[in-house]
Amino acid sequence: MRIIDRVLSGEDLSIDEWVDAIGNCDIEEIRKAASEIRDSIYGKKVFARGLIEFTSYCRNDCFYCGLRKSNRDALRYRLSYDSVMECVDIGYEIGFRTFVLQGGEDNYFTDERIAEIVRDIKASYPDVAVTLSVGERSYESYKTLRAVGADRYLLRHETADSAHYRILHPDAMSMANRMECLHNLKKLGYQTGAGMMVGSPESSLRTLAEDMVFMKSLDPEMVGIGPFIPHSSTPFRNEKKGSVDLTLRMVSLVRLMLPHAMIPATTALATASEDGQLLGILHGANVIMPDITPKEERSKYMIYDGKKITGDEAGENLERIAEKMRSIGYELSMERGDYIP
Numbered sequence: 001m002r003i004i005d006r007v008l009s010g011e012d013l014s015i016d017e018w019v020d021a022i023g024n025c026d027i028e029e030i031r032k033a034a035s036e037i038r039d040s041i042y043g044k045k046v047f048a049r050g051l052i053e054f055t056s057y058c059r060n061d062c063f064y065c066g067l068r069k070s071n072r073d074a075l076r077y078r079l080s081y082d083s084v085m086e087c088v089d090i091g092y093e094i095g096f097r098t099f100v101l102q103g104g105e106d107n108y109f110t111d112e113r114i115a116e117i118v119r120d121i122k123a124s125y126p127d128v129a130v131t132l133s134v135g136e137r138s139y140e141s142y143k144t145l146r147a148v149g150a151d152r153y154l155l156r157h158e159t160a161d162s163a164h165y166r167i168l169h170p171d172a173m174s175m176a177n178r179m180e181c182l183h184n185l186k187k188l189g190y191q192t193g194a195g196m197m198v199g200s201p202e203s204s205l206r207t208l209a210e211d212m213v214f215m216k217s218l219d220p221e222m223v224g225i226g227p228f229i230p231h232s233s234t235p236f237r238n239e240k241k242g243s244v245d246l247t248l249r250m251v252s253l254v255r256l257m258l259p260h261a262m263i264p265a266t267t268a269l270a271t272a273s274e275d276g277q278l279l280g281i282l283h284g285a286n287v288i289m290p291d292i293t294p295k296e297e298r299s300k301y302m303i304y305d306g307k308k309i310t311g312d313e314a315g316e317n318l319e320r321i322a323e324k325m326r327s328i329g330y331e332l333s334m335e336r337g338d339y340i341p
C-alpha cells in the first residue's frame with residue numbers, strides 16, 4: 001500500500017517509516033491528498049482567529065525564543081484588563097468569533113487574572129470561542145480556566161525527542177512536564193493544540209518522525225507547525241533557518257495523519273516565505289491567526305527576528321487576506337470554527 005493510503009487508513013507508522021515518508025515523499029502528491037481530505041471535512045473555509053498577544057514577559061529561558069527571560073534587550077509589556085477587553089470589542093465588531101490570548105509564562109497573570117478575562121469575554125460574547133496559549137500550568141489551573149469558559153489551549157510541544165528537547169531548553173524545564181500538561185488539557189476537554197518548529201538546531205528527519213508518532217498518540221485537535229527562525233538576542237542567533245519546503249511537507253503529512261485537525265498557516269511560515277500563508281493553506285492548513293494586538297505593543301512581541309506584524313497577518317488587513325484566499329479558491333470564514341470530530 002502507498003504510504004499516503006497507510007497514513008490515511010490510520011495505521012501507526014514506525015519511526016523509520018516516518019523518516020522515509022518525510023524525506024522521500026512526493027510533495028505535490030501529499031499536497032493534493034492533504035487538500036482533498038481537508039476540503040472533504042471543512043470545505044473551502046479558512047478560519048480566522050483574532051490573536052491578542054497580551055504579555056511579553058516570560059519566566060522561562062527557552063534557547064530559541066526572543067522572549068526568554070535572559071534577553072535583556074527584549075521590550076516587555078503587559079496589556080491591562082481594559083486593553084484586552086478593548087481588543088476583543090474591536091475584534092468582535094470586525095467579525096472575529098475566536099480570540100486567542102497568547103503570552104509568555106508571566107507570573108503576574110495568575111489564574112484569577114486570566115480567569116477574570118476569560119469569564120468576562122464569555123459573558124459579553126457568549127458566541128465566541130476563547131483559546132488560551134499561556135504555557136505550562138498545573139492541572140488545577142487548567143481546570144479553573146476551563147471552568148470559566150476557555151474552550152481551547154495551544155501548547156506546542158516543539159520536539160518529542162528527549163535529547164533534542166535538552167538542546168532547546170535549559171535544565172529547569174522538562175519534556176515530561178510539557179507532555180503531562182498536554183495530556184491534562186485533553187483530559188479536561190480542551191480542544192488541545194500541539195506542534196513544533198521545523199529545522200530547529202540539531203533537529204533531523206528522525207526528530208520530526210518522533211513528533212509524528214507522539215502526535216498520533218496524543219491526537220490533538222490543533223497542530224501548529226512553523227519553520228525555526230533565529231532571534232539575534234538568543235544563543236541560537238547564528239543557527240540556520242528551518243526549511244519552508246520541509247515545513248510544508250510536515251503540514252501535509254500532519255493533515256493526512258490527523259485529517260480533522262485545525263492547522264494554522266503560521267506567522268513563522270509567512271515570515272520565512274513571501275507566500276507562506278497561501279502555501280500553508282495549499283498544503284493542508286485551514287486556519288489563520290491575524291494579529292489584533294494594539295499596534296504599539298505588537299512590535300515588542302518578537303519571538304524570532306523579522307516576525308511579520310503589519311502585512312497579511314494583521315487584523316486590520318482582513319479584506320486583503322480574504323482576497324488572497326479567494327485567489328486560491330478559498331473563503332475566509334469568521335465563524336467560531338470548532339474542531340469537527
Ligand code: SF4
Nearest residue numbers: 058060062065068104
Ligand atoms: S517559548 Fe514560550 S515559554 Fe519559552 S521563553 Fe518563549 S515565551 Fe517563554
